[in-house]
Amino acid sequence: MGETMTETSGLEAPSAEKVLKVALLGGGTVGSQVARILLEDADALAARAGARLVLTGIAVRNVDAPRDVELPRELYTTDAEKLVSGADLVIELMGGIEPARTHILAALKNGASVVTGNKALLAQDGAALFDAASANNADLNFEAAVAGAIPIIRPIRESLSGDRITRVLGIVNGTTNFILDAMDTTGAQFADVLAEAQRLGYAEADPTADVEGLDAAAKAAILASLAFHTRVSLEDVRCEGITKVTADDIAAAQDAGMTIKLLAIAELITAGDSADGTAAEGVSVRVHPTLLPRKHPLAAVHGAFNAVFVEADNAGSLMFYGAGAGGAPTASAIMGDVVSTARRIAAGAPGAPGAATRALPILGLDAVTTSYSIGLEVADQPGVLSRVAAVFAEHGVSIETMRQTVDGAPGLAAADRWSAGGRAELRFVTHPASEAALAATVADIKNLDVVESVTSVLRVEGV
Ligand SMILES: NC(=O)c1ccc[n+]([C@@H]2O[C@H](COP(=O)([O-])OP(=O)(O)OC[C@H]3O[C@@H](n4cnc5c(N)ncnc54)[C@H](O)[C@@H]3O)[C@@H](O)[C@H]2O)c1
Ligand SMILES: N[C@@H](CCO)C(=O)O
Numbered sequence: 001m002g003e004t005m006t007e008t009s010g011l012e013a014p015s016a017e018k019v020l021k022v023a024l025l026g027g028g029t030v031g032s033q034v035a036r037i038l039l040e041d042a043d044a045l046a047a048r049a050g051a052r053l054v055l056t057g058i059a060v061r062n063v064d065a066p067r068d069v070e071l072p073r074e075l076y077t078t079d080a081e082k083l084v085s086g087a088d089l090v091i092e093l094m095g096g097i098e099p100a101r102t103h104i105l106a107a108l109k110n111g112a113s114v115v116t117g118n119k120a121l122l123a124q125d126g127a128a129l130f131d132a133a134s135a136n137n138a139d140l141n142f143e144a145a146v147a148g149a150i151p152i153i154r155p156i157r158e159s160l161s162g163d164r165i166t167r168v169l170g171i172v173n174g175t176t177n178f179i180l181d182a183m184d185t186t187g188a189q190f191a192d193v194l195a196e197a198q199r200l201g202y203a204e205a206d207p208t209a210d211v212e213g214l215d216a217a218a219k220a221a222i223l224a225s226l227a228f229h230t231r232v233s234l235e236d237v238r239c240e241g242i243t244k245v246t247a248d249d250i251a252a253a254q255d256a257g258m259t260i261k262l263l264a265i266a267e268l269i270t271a272g273d274s275a276d277g278t279a280a281e282g283v284s285v286r287v288h289p290t291l292l293p294r295k296h297p298l299a300a301v302h303g304a305f306n307a308v309f310v311e312a313d314n315a316g317s318l319m320f321y322g323a324g325a326g327g328a329p330t331a332s333a334i335m336g337d338v339v340s341t342a343r344r345i346a347a348g349a350p351g352a353p354g355a356a357t358r359a360l361p362i363l364g365l366d367a368v369t370t371s372y373s374i375g376l377e378v379a380d381q382p383g384v385l386s387r388v389a390a391v392f393a394e395h396g397v398s399i400e401t402m403r404q405t406v407d408g409a410p411g412l413a414a415a416d417r418w419s420a421g422g423r424a425e426l427r428f429v430t431h432p433a434s435e436a437a438l439a440a441t442v443a444d445i446k447n448l449d450v451v452e453s454v455t456s457v458l459r460v461e462g463v
């Protein structure tokens with residue numbers, strides 16, 4: 001591996017130059033930009049990597065498909081297997097589980113290193129891939145898989161490896177942030193903004209993975225695994241998307257000085273008592289719409305941008321911000337991994353060890369305490385508020401704030417509104433409570449005869 005070449009085009013090589021054969025799997029949005037950079041910046045990359053990166057081919061589904069980026073036609077092939085078999089370094093940008101998984105495993109088995117942006121595959125099958133990389137002394141790098149261009153994987157894996165990360169909060173899906181931000185700015189409903197996002201090309205024709213939170217959940221699993229040095233897969237992530245967030249939820253959040261974001265939350269939780277020696281650490285990973293105070297740094301992340309907020313014992317709070325998607329931005333993250341992997345291969349150094357050094361239990365939501373915002377539609381009658389408040393008290397859930405809006409017939413005096421069967425909306429924000437206590441509270445509130453409906457239950461962070 002790593003032949004030498006004495007003559008190179010465009011660069012006066014003072015001595016024999018190492019050459020690495022780079023196979024690219026996928027020539028779409030990101031792959032085409034990676035190929036462009038590999039060809040356009042070949043000399044600068046060679047100088048930085050300590051080896052010339054020679055693009056040996058681009059595996060695609062259809063060699064003749066029309067493309068936005070013009071690249072030499074002879075690079076395209078449909079024979080990904082052959083391309084992988086001769087490579088020192090494989091860049092996987094096909095997406096999906098198969099055949100990406102088979103090609104990555106074949107590359108690692110050959111001792112080739114792999115750079116990928118495939119969060120779906122890593123979240124589903126990361127353990128098998130990392131084991132194959134370790135067994136073959138190869139690297140598996142994936143900066144592009146979480147928050148696109150934003151350097152977050154390497155900072156967590158390397159820069160913060162001497163610290164103890166306790167929590168990661170991320171806006172890691174641009175489509176849903178674009179939708180929630182537009183709802184916040186315009187007061188529009190979810191369905192209308194989704195249609196506009198699709199028209200502008202932000203949301204895909206099938207936006208399920210984005211709006212149901214699955215894309216964010218895959219990224220949450222990857223972030224949690226690295227932050228806590230343990231293995232977390234997609235099925236460990238509790239996931240709720242943004243399809244049920246209403247314009248009323250956003251308006252109520254605004255009234256309370258907050259905004260709603262889809263957050264990926266990974267927490268290291270210590271349960272038990274350190275005095276009697278039963279204290280043990282576990283991990284909670286979840287994705288859900290979350291109320292955030294407008295003064296929180298993540299509340300200032302607008303449009304399709306991403307950001308990851310990290311809390312560590314010694315570093316304190318850090319925030320990483322930038323473009324979470326797009327061809328060129330994502331290619332930047334891929335190329336960073338390519339250069340650093342090439343440097344390692346060129347120097348003859350061994351592959352980086354796998355990330356998991358612990359096997360922490362995955363905790364259920366009962367182990368997590370958060371504040372909640374609860375919206376109720378109630379009869380506008382005397383005594384309703386105290387009956388609702390009594391249910392909170394019975395379950396030990398403490399109320400932080402309460403706001404009432406009276407519905408309809410604004411000209412009527414209060415007593416006339418009651419007799420006319422008027423409605424009121426109550427919005428409570430609680431102090432931190434367990435999911436179990438909250439669920440029991442909501443169930444009992446629903447059964448009160450004066451409660452018409454529970455209109456929303458949303459978690460609150462950063463208060
Ligand atoms: N687009 C983004 O902004 C972005 C951001 C971060 C991560 N990613 C990840 O990067 C990867 C690539 O994304 P993309 O947007 O470039 O996808 P894309 O759909 O634009 O391109 C996929 C490419 O892979 C090729 N391909 C797919 N299946 C193949 C098969 N079976 N055999 C041969 N070729 C095949 C296609 O021909 C195409 O060239 C995905 O894993 C995605 O999740 C994308
Ligand atoms: N669909 C993703 C692309 C990046 O993974 C998003 O909206 O952020």
Ligand code: NA
Nearest residue numbers: 143146148150
């Ligand atoms: Na990234």
